[in-house]
Amino acid sequence: MSELITFCGAFAKQPVQYRKAVRVKRMLPGISKVETSLEEVFNKIPITNGMTLSFHHHLRNGDQVVNLVLATAAKLGIRDLNIALSSVFPVHAPLIDHVCNGVVTGLDTNYLSGPVAKAISQGLLPQPIIMRTHGGRARAIECGQLPIDVAFIAAPCADSYGNLNGVMGKNACGSLGYAFPDAEYADYVVAITDCLEEYPLAQISISQTRVDYVVTIDSIGDAKGIVSGTTQVTKDPVGLKIAQMAAQVIQATGLLQDGFSFQTGAGGVSLAVAHYVRKMMQAGNITGSFALGGITGYMVDMLNDGCFQRLLDVQGFDMAAVRSLAANINHREIGADCYANPFNSGCAVNQLDAVILGATEIDTSFNVNVTTGSDGIIMGGSGGHSDAAAGAKVTIIVTNLLRGRLPIIVEKVLTVTTPGESVDVVVTERGIAVNPRRSDLRQRLADAGITVMNIEDLKLMAERIAGKPEQIVLADKVVALVEYRDGTIIDVVKQISSAN
């Protein structure tokens, strides 16, 4: 690992380096890329001890590719692998056994949930894992700080010469955006598919020029786990109140006019914000520019309604998003680099007007934790959180004031995921706080008749209801380095105490 540099400001670090220089290959005419045996590909490359294998997470909790590849590695007696998997889901629980057996010794990811996250927090690995942002992972790959020996790309559809897309096949998942940097910069690229089409595909997300092998298997995923069906606007009255307040904040910023651009997540409250924003746009006859990020059917509806002119899609959250990406030219797939890499000639988050984000904790300096839970156990990670917060003109955190009887606003978050300097507004059901750095925004909200509180007062309000939360006792061992999007270390996660 190269020398670690401590975070010192969201835009402090200048890149003084070069993009990764990948070994040049050639492919003679007449050579087939199609293989039916993963073992054969392991032997041909060959995959050896100590390599870094990368994976993308668009198949989410339905992914069967990571487990299949690691089982093959285990069977072949390969050890000491570093796994660069853009997000880890409960389905990836077999990773734990592979760590215990020495097959895997390192993990590099942007988000973890489920058994692997818990095991990491309990000290599973001798070395800390690296947790990045979605844009930061693209940066680390492009800049050579995350060198990938072999990228495995779960491909819902592939042609015989290695062109790939995510919109066809029985396990269509939509955008393959998080795999774009892997395909571009890995030494070897292996596509794994259960839908092999004749050359050439009409829709191509990843090009033949970077794919070395196409391995056909029976099934790359379990469609039920890939997408969550229909993502829904929350019905919870508190969530709806928060969402309505957040929408009013957006309106008060003055950004909600023709050309408005927006990012929000797939959660019920986030979608509720979109719902209220949509009503405002329709009432004001406003045509927005684009919605960005992980895309849901709700955003597709807003595109089709004319609320937005484009969707820029780095990940599909439901089948409506998958179908729209396949059919609508105004629904565009983008890679993780284009989405959020801070070190190129301009990523899409830079063009955002407003973003709605969540928090498991937020502190009085507006630092946000979406990495660890109240028990100190890893339960997420930045994903695109820090990226969108840094890029957007206005970053709004929506959260209940209390969750499970615990105050969300605290003096100091256990883990800093997103630095307070890039967070502008916190909206809770009991009140709204504005970052003191944004006196302009505070004034706009006041002008719109919105009451703005100090974040300290919101914190006290929560503590008066639920008491001051106890400090969690953690062990000394660092289990995760939390890397900011620019590659500096913004925080670390420590092992949970055996008492937990």
Added chain:
Amino acid sequence: MSELITFCGAFAKQPVQYRKAVRVKRMLPGISKVETSLEEVFNKIPITNGMTLSFHHHLRNGDQVVNLVLATAAKLGIRDLNIALSSVFPVHAPLIDHVCNGVVTGLDTNYLSGPVAKAISQGLLPQPIIMRTHGGRARAIECGQLPIDVAFIAAPCADSYGNLNGVMGKNACGSLGYAFPDAEYADYVVAITDCLEEYPLAQISISQTRVDYVVTIDSIGDAKGIVSGTTQVTKDPVGLKIAQMAAQVIQATGLLQDGFSFQTGAGGVSLAVAHYVRKMMQAGNITGSFALGGITGYMVDMLNDGCFQRLLDVQGFDMAAVRSLAANINHREIGADCYANPFNSGCAVNQLDAVILGATEIDTSFNVNVTTGSDGIIMGGSGGHSDAAAGAKVTIIVTNLLRGRLPIIVEKVLTVTTPGESVDVVVTERGIAVNPRRSDLRQRLADAGITVMNIEDLKLMAERIAGKPEQIVLADKVVALVEYRDGTIIDVVKQISSAN
């Protein structure tokens, strides 16, 4: 210039190197890329003496961007520039003055016609120019052998954050494929447009992540020179005879079945071959796979007729191609790297069944010259000639036996553009020859009742009509290095004698 290596076989050279490592940049939120002054951009970068500036040629003889940029350089007193322009047209005649004035001292291109070509042949430059293939240029850029300081991209349409396409705007030219490597590997990328749209474009050929500046000007081109109107099947009876024979050869190869893939040029005879192939496909109810390369309206018609499932388009030759690329998902834009770079994980020419190519000379070893004319003056260059010949299963040269009373088949071509080992069949109106390396093909043609002659006999036949051509007298000075697609030097072009 790095050490020159002599050509030693179409597939002899293995790449033992790394892709170019480009300096990493960053673009903070809130920064605009749009500029209205080219001079301003020159000063901001800054562009200095001795740099390499690159350009693409999709605006063909209507291009106004190269001349504008070089006039700006001249005005600012910049000297010693190396110009990497994918093809040079008559419209680029001002280059000659820029060379005379010391603004330009080097040229790197895949094809030259008009005054610049003639001046180069007359010894305009002290150093030889480099002539590459379309795939070879992509390779040279990606591998760092043609390092580009600043890529200028004539963009028929750009959005305010530097996403570009060639299918919108008053000077739409279709595919921007030859500019893809420039955009990816240049240290700076400047888009020049006369059609600025709001962010983000729906159709994007070149991404915001690589474009640093967007310069708006009144007009990037003269539409009349960009496309030749309607490209037409020849009406010349001799040309039609050759084309019909070539189509029969394709049929005899056995490749003309479902999944057939094809490349042909925009010339009248080439289109006539397509015409006869189309009739055969329709008669046999054959659905081809794809047509590749520079695309004409004739190929669009074949796509729309169902003769092919896809068009892979690296350059549009007429407005029908431009309109189709804009509207038809089965008409796909590809970059020069995907088209023909020999050093990646597989380019499109590798998937070709048959290609129809021309020749100004072909010799009894099947070497083809498309670089110099009978007077020894440069009048073209490989473009995609060598690339497609190397990739296709069957490479067919169509040519009149005589042209302007001169035999086309000679003992030794003046300039080797494409090596004989990658040329399979020569079709003239007086007979067909098959490369002795392809006894399999010769047999198939014989089985189909096609008379195959020895190429020596075709040569003698021409000489009996027109006499043996006189040897051209050339000066000693080398004016051009002819680089094969793998980077080795396959031939040189010498200065024409002052006697010429």
